[in-house]
Amino acid sequence: MSQQTILYDKHVQYGAKIVDFAGWQMPINYGSQMEEHKQVRTDAGMFDVSHMVVLDLEGDNVIDFLKKLLANDVSKVTNSAGKALYSCMLNERGGVIDDLIVYYLNDQWFRMVVNAATRDKDIAWISEQAKGFGVTVKEGTTLAMIAVQGPNAIQKALSVLPESCKSIASELKRFVGQPCGDWFVGRTGYTGEDGFEIMLPETEAADLWDQLAQAGVKPIGLGARDTLRLEAGMNLYGTDMDEDTSPLQAGLGWTLAMNDQRDFIGREALQAEKTAGPAMKFVGLVLQAKGVLRGHQKVLVEGIGEGEITSGTFSPSMGVAIAMARVPAQTAELVQIDMRGKLVDAKVVKLPFVRDGQVCVEI
Numbered sequence: 001m002s003q004q005t006i007l008y009d010k011h012v013q014y015g016a017k018i019v020d021f022a023g024w025q026m027p028i029n030y031g032s033q034m035e036e037h038k039q040v041r042t043d044a045g046m047f048d049v050s051h052m053v054v055l056d057l058e059g060d061n062v063i064d065f066l067k068k069l070l071a072n073d074v075s076k077v078t079n080s081a082g083k084a085l086y087s088c089m090l091n092e093r094g095g096v097i098d099d100l101i102v103y104y105l106n107d108q109w110f111r112m113v114v115n116a117a118t119r120d121k122d123i124a125w126i127s128e129q130a131k132g133f134g135v136t137v138k139e140g141t142t143l144a145m146i147a148v149q150g151p152n153a154i155q156k157a158l159s160v161l162p163e164s165c166k167s168i169a170s171e172l173k174r175f176v177g178q179p180c181g182d183w184f185v186g187r188t189g190y191t192g193e194d195g196f197e198i199m200l201p202e203t204e205a206a207d208l209w210d211q212l213a214q215a216g217v218k219p220i221g222l223g224a225r226d227t228l229r230l231e232a233g234m235n236l237y238g239t240d241m242d243e244d245t246s247p248l249q250a251g252l253g254w255t256l257a258m259n260d261q262r263d264f265i266g267r268e269a270l271q272a273e274k275t276a277g278p279a280m281k282f283v284g285l286v287l288q289a290k291g292v293l294r295g296h297q298k299v300l301v302e303g304i305g306e307g308e309i310t311s312g313t314f315s316p317s318m319g320v321a322i323a324m325a326r327v328p329a330q331t332a333e334l335v336q337i338d339m340r341g342k343l344v345d346a347k348v349v350k351l352p353f354v355r356d357g358q359v360c361v362e363i
Contacts, residue, residue, distance in 0.1 A: 005050035006144050006202040010209050014219050021222055022117035024051040029221035036224035037316040040191055041357050044150035044157075045220035046212050051116040054140035054199060055126070057102075058109045065133040066102065066110060069126065071247060071264055073257035077104040082176045084188055087255055088247050089125070090266030094273060095243040096250065098122050099235060101188060103177045111177070111184065113145075113197075115237050129265070144205035146198050148217055149228075151357060153195035154187075160211040161185070161198075169196065190225065192232025192355045227313050230324065233284065233352030239295060240282075240310040240324060248273055249326060251282030251351060280307065280326045284353055285335065286363055287321035288345040297323075298338040299346075304328045309337070317354045320363055324351065 002025045011018065016027030027048070029036060039045045057066070066074045072087035083104050089097045098118045103111040114122045127137050148157040158166055165180040169187075172178060174194070177186025184199040200208060213219065226236070233251075235241055241250035248256075248270065256270065287293055293312030300306050307327030315322045323346070327335065336343040349361040 033223040059135035094269030149195035231354040293323035
């Protein structure tokens, strides 16, 4: 049976349509998905992301452990408390077990946020790899998480945060998070807009939700969350990459730290792939006609081969259909999409499509 977050009753109260997502009863929308999308791009919206998994990793050797576990190098963030690092966690074949964010809090403590759908396998994998490092892995099972995103998100969130958090949160730079008592505020998100991700005790989450709503932060469902992240060129685990996909094939080569001799899990396989040259690359597509692009549609590249759309949607910000796709490495500027047997042109573009409310590509 699907689980419910501590905010489930609030979603019902605010008129949400509820669906099953990764084993959780979650709001898909509260009315118009299009309006919710535009609310985040132009003002401020809030998301219940309490289904995400918060892990605290602690121990004298936690830095060495994470250097082994993650494809990105945590040494990049250990010069400043609170800095966050986005990384993939790989298997020995170089496939993505999960993508995640990890915050450096001190030399003995990191906080990690992983995906809800991969919770069990992630915790099992991390715990197994931690053996021999003396690192403890503790799940924050009594924490809720609310993301507040949009150009006015920080201003509106600060107006209702507890006094103990306001000064800390107001000083945060992008991709930095800090604890404030039992709360934790990170200036991170999954929409391409500025804002906070707030972790707090479950017992206080419903009150914060109401206070944010009263401050003009509207509740946003999973539908708009997906179109927002796709416009921002942000991967969705299980859709754009998985255990059979390497970061090099998922547009995540920028997250790999391979300039030194650090022996992280999956490095050997990635090195071999880099040496051979990846057969596929990850690109953005803009449809050149009316229609909507969807995952698993075939992408035809004349004279070269074919690929596949991994995520597709109609972009509310651009007014056209967009997608992310894995295509042959030699693909140039134009491809064709097989839409129910009809071939339709699409333009190849560099991701992201939209960032901080601005369209980044030529339509």
